[in-house]
Amino acid sequence: MSNPWTWHGGGLEAAKHRFGGDNWIDLSTGINPHPWPDAASMEFDWQRLPDTQDLARLEAVAAGHFGVDARHVCAVPGTEIGLRLVGALVDGPAQHVAPGYRTHGAMVAGSAAVTWPDAGDPAGHLILANPNNPDGRALAAGAMHDLLERRTGWLLVDEAFADADPASSIAASVGDTRRLVVFRSFGKFFGLAGVRLGFVLAPSALVAALRERLGAWPLSAAAIAIGTAAYADAGWIAAARQRLGEDAAALDTMMVRRGHRPVGACPLFRLIEVDDAHALFERLARRAILTRPFADQPRWLRLGLPADADALARLDAALADG
Structure with a gap:
C-alpha cells in the first residue's frame, strides 16, 4: 500500500x-x-498585518467555547505545529499512547509507545488523544481527571475531535497549578481544515514560552476572522x-x-x-x-x-x- x-x-x-x-x-x-457555511462569504483586508487585538478576541471567544480562562489559550497555525512546539518545551521522559496520531510519537525526543490502558511511568509525560484516532476510543471526563491526578509528569491531551461531543473534555481543568496541556483543532469539527487553526490550552508560563516561539503575527487575518465568527456561532x-x-x-x-x-x-x-x-x-x-x-x-x-x-x-x- x-x-x-x-x-x-x-x-x-x-x-x-x-x-x-x-x-x-x-x-x-x-x-x-x-x-461552517459563512467562511466563503467573508472578506479580509490583505494589505494589513493581522491586528493583535483581533487575535486576542479570537482566543477569548475560543476560550468561552472550550470552558477555560482566556489567559490559558494560545492560538497556533494548526494543531500539528502546537504539538511539536510544546513537545520541544517540556523536559524529561515521555510516553505516547499507540495506536494514535503519528505526531504524538515525534513530539518529545525518545518518547516510548505504550498501549492503552497502560498509562506508562507516572513520573514521565503522557501524550494521548481523547477521542483517540483511529479507533475512536473516548474516555469519560472522570477517567481523564483520575489519570491527571495520578501523574507528576505532564499530561498532554490532543482533543482534536472533542468538539463533536465535549462531555469528555478536560479543557476546563487547565490552570497554573496543574501539569496539563490540551490541544484543540478548529478544522475537523468546523469542516475547514484549510484554515490551519488550532489552540494550545496550558498554564500561563507555558503559554508565554509558546508565544515567544511563535513570534509576531502567527495567524493570518483570514484564520483569525473565520475562527472568531465560527466559535461565536452557538446555533x-x-x-x-x-x-x-x-x-x-x-x-x-x-x-x-x-x-x-x-x-x-x-x-x-x-x-x-x-x-x-x-x-x-x-x-x-x-x-x-x-x-x-x-x-x-x-x-x-x-x-x-x-x-x-x-x-x-x-x-x-x-x-x-x-
Whole structure:
C-alpha cells in the first residue's frame, strides 16, 4: 500500500491519478463534511498585518467555547505545529499512547509507545488523544481527571475531535497549578481544515514560552476572522453536533447491514476490521471512494462520514458489491 494513503488522510489527487474515475467521495480524513457555511462569504483586508487585538478576541471567544480562562489559550497555525512546539518545551521522559496520531510519537525526543490502558511511568509525560484516532476510543471526563491526578509528569491531551461531543473534555481543568496541556483543532469539527487553526490550552508560563516561539503575527487575518465568527456561532455548533450524531448512526446502520462492526465513539469517523483492509481500500477506490488504510494495521480501515444520502448510498452499493 502506497504511503499517500497510509501516512495520513487525504491524498485525493494521488488516488485520482492511480485509480482514475471522477466524482470522488473522500471519506479518508475524519473532517466534518458539512462545513461552517459563512467562511466563503467573508472578506479580509490583505494589505494589513493581522491586528493583535483581533487575535486576542479570537482566543477569548475560543476560550468561552472550550470552558477555560482566556489567559490559558494560545492560538497556533494548526494543531500539528502546537504539538511539536510544546513537545520541544517540556523536559524529561515521555510516553505516547499507540495506536494514535503519528505526531504524538515525534513530539518529545525518545518518547516510548505504550498501549492503552497502560498509562506508562507516572513520573514521565503522557501524550494521548481523547477521542483517540483511529479507533475512536473516548474516555469519560472522570477517567481523564483520575489519570491527571495520578501523574507528576505532564499530561498532554490532543482533543482534536472533542468538539463533536465535549462531555469528555478536560479543557476546563487547565490552570497554573496543574501539569496539563490540551490541544484543540478548529478544522475537523468546523469542516475547514484549510484554515490551519488550532489552540494550545496550558498554564500561563507555558503559554508565554509558546508565544515567544511563535513570534509576531502567527495567524493570518483570514484564520483569525473565520475562527472568531465560527466559535461565536452557538446555533450552528449545536445543530452540527446533532447532525453528526445522526449521520454517524446512519453510517453504523448501513455498515452493520453489510456485515461490518463499526467501532468508535467519535461521530466524525468509524473504524472497521476486515481480513484484508488494503484490498477493501482498493475495491472502494476503484468505485471512486477514498478511505483510510494503515500500513501497520492491515486489518483496519477508517471511514469518515458521507456528506449526504447519495454518498451513503454509493458507499452502501460499493460494500455490497464484493
